Amino acid sequence: MKKLSLLPVAALVGVLFFQAIQKPEVETHPILDLDAPKMPAKVKAVVEQKCYGCHNAESKNEKGKKKLDWDAFEAEKKAKQLAAMSKINEVLEEGEMPPKKFLENKPEGKLSEEELAILLDWSAGKKKGGE
Ligand code: HEC
Incomplete structure (x- = not known):
C-alpha cells in the first residue's frame, strides 16, 4: 500500500522535471537579451542607442x-569578438564613430563622455561596463 501511495508523487516529480528541462525557447533579440553573458548591460545600452x-x-x-x-x-567566437573589440576601440579613440557626417544632421547621436568611457573601457577589455 505504501508503495502505491508514492506513485502520484513520483509522477508529479517526473512531470516537474520534464517541464524544467523543456524550457520553451524564448526568442529575444540578441542585443536586447540582457542575460546574454558576453556584453555587459551598460555597454549594450549604449550600443543600442x-x-x-x-x-x-x-x-x-x-x-x-x-x-x-x-x-x-x-x-x-571569442577570438573574433576580441578582434572586433579592438577595431571598435580604435575607431572610438579616433573619434570616428558615429560618423561625423551623420552627427551633422543628428547631433544627439553623439556619444556622451560617459558613454564613450563605457565603450572604451569595454572594448579595451577592462570590462568596467558591467552591472
Ligand atoms: C550613421 C550610421 C553609423 C552609426 C550611428 C555608427 N556607425 Fe560605425 N560605421 C558606419 C559606416 C558607414 C562604417 C563604414 C565606414 C567606412 O568603411 O569608411 C562604419 C564602420 C565602423 C567600424 C569599422 C571600422 C573599420 O575600419 O573597420 C566600427 C568598428 C564601427 N563602425 C563602430 C561603431 C560604433 C562603436 C558606433 C557607436 C558608437 C558606430 N559605429 C555608430 C556607420 C555608422
Whole structure:
C-alpha cells in the first residue's frame, strides 16, 4: 500500500522535471537579451542607442553593416569578438564613430563622455561596463 501511495508523487516529480528541462525557447533579440553573458548591460545600452541603428543585420547602411554587425558579433567566437573589440576601440579613440557626417544632421547621436568611457573601457577589455 505504501508503495502505491508514492506513485502520484513520483509522477508529479517526473512531470516537474520534464517541464524544467523543456524550457520553451524564448526568442529575444540578441542585443536586447540582457542575460546574454558576453556584453555587459551598460555597454549594450549604449550600443543600442548609438551604434546599433547602422550596425545590425538588417541595416540599410550597407557599408556599416559590412564592417560591423552587432547581431553577428554576439554570436561570434571569442577570438573574433576580441578582434572586433579592438577595431571598435580604435575607431572610438579616433573619434570616428558615429560618423561625423551623420552627427551633422543628428547631433544627439553623439556619444556622451560617459558613454564613450563605457565603450572604451569595454572594448579595451577592462570590462568596467558591467552591472
Ligand atoms: C550613421 C550610421 C553609423 C552609426 C550611428 C555608427 N556607425 Fe560605425 N560605421 C558606419 C559606416 C558607414 C562604417 C563604414 C565606414 C567606412 O568603411 O569608411 C562604419 C564602420 C565602423 C567600424 C569599422 C571600422 C573599420 O575600419 O573597420 C566600427 C568598428 C564601427 N563602425 C563602430 C561603431 C560604433 C562603436 C558606433 C557607436 C558608437 C558606430 N559605429 C555608430 C556607420 C555608422
